[in-house]
Amino acid sequence: MHKLAVNHGGDWPAFVQWTSGWMVRLKSNPLPYLAAYGVAAVMLLVGIGWLTAEKTGTQPYLHVLGGGFIFNYRVSDIFYGVAVVPVHSVEVGDVVEARFEDPAGGPDIPVRKQFGLTHEPIQLRTPPLQGVIAGRPYRVELRVLSRVDERVMWSSVLHYRSNIDGKLISPVPPVLGPGYHRNPAYPDKPLSTSPHE
Known part of the structure; x- marks a missing residue:
């Protein structure tokens, strides 16, 4: 019978270390990250608008x-x-x-x-x-x-x-x-x- 292998900690310290480094870089030079998040937010809003927009070609006049x-x-x-x-x-x-x-x-x-x-x-x-x-x-x-x-x-x-x-x-x-x-x-x-x- 196969048992489900559960990772109880393996990569967790590495993840914490990566997160800490990312936070340090964000505090030291936040502009590139803020710009990237701004572009992502605009793309998300455009996508939502396209999905919810009324398709005039199929709507009855x-x-x-x-x-x-x-x-x-x-x-x-x-x-x-x-x-x-x-x-x-x-x-x-x-x-x-x-x-x-x-x-x-x-x-x-x-x-x-x-x-x-x-x-x-x-x-x-x-x-x-x-x-x-x-x-x-x-x-x-x-x-x-x-x-x-x-x-x-x-x-x-x-x-x-x-x-x-x-x-x-x-x-x-x-x-x-x-x-x-x-x-x-x-x-x-x-x-x-x-x-x-």
């Missing part, structure tokens, strides 16, 4: 307050959008951009707004759309761009689904204007969207 499809059947309008608020440091003039997938199959629909002095919610929405299919996910890419060179500082991808099919909206709006006056062109019988009628 925006908080999404909500989004989705809006159907205004009175004016036969369909669009979708997203509302965001900045949660990371952005400069006045930096740009928030949303690139909405076009349900009709066209190119992405870019919508941009600039950040102002206050971090108020920003709403981004598409123009009226065609071809919305219920239950299908539509892609929205959010990007924060530098006001100087339009460099992409942050981006994220969302998906929104509509629970109503666009075919249920009449191509002819039932009403017109801000007062929602009846549209003379709207038929007395609503237009059917069913292939069996």
Whole structure:
């Protein structure tokens, strides 16, 4: 059976002698030692700061307050959008951009707004759309761009689904204007969207 060897004193006098000599040298000429300790302390603080610093490249710049499809059947309008608020440091003039997938199959629909002095919610929405299919996910890419060179500082991808099919909206709006006056062109019988009628 192996026994643990314990050193009860072997190098202890040597350690005491080395410590005493070091203290004598420190008292006689402390500047080199103090300088070395100062450099070590600065390096330690820099290391702690690096470890605890917020990594801006991975932190979200925006908080999404909500989004989705809006159907205004009175004016036969369909669009979708997203509302965001900045949660990371952005400069006045930096740009928030949303690139909405076009349900009709066209190119992405870019919508941009600039950040102002206050971090108020920003709403981004598409123009009226065609071809919305219920239950299908539509892609929205959010990007924060530098006001100087339009460099992409942050981006994220969302998906929104509509629970109503666009075919249920009449191509002819039932009403017109801000007062929602009846549209003379709207038929007395609503237009059917069913292939069996």
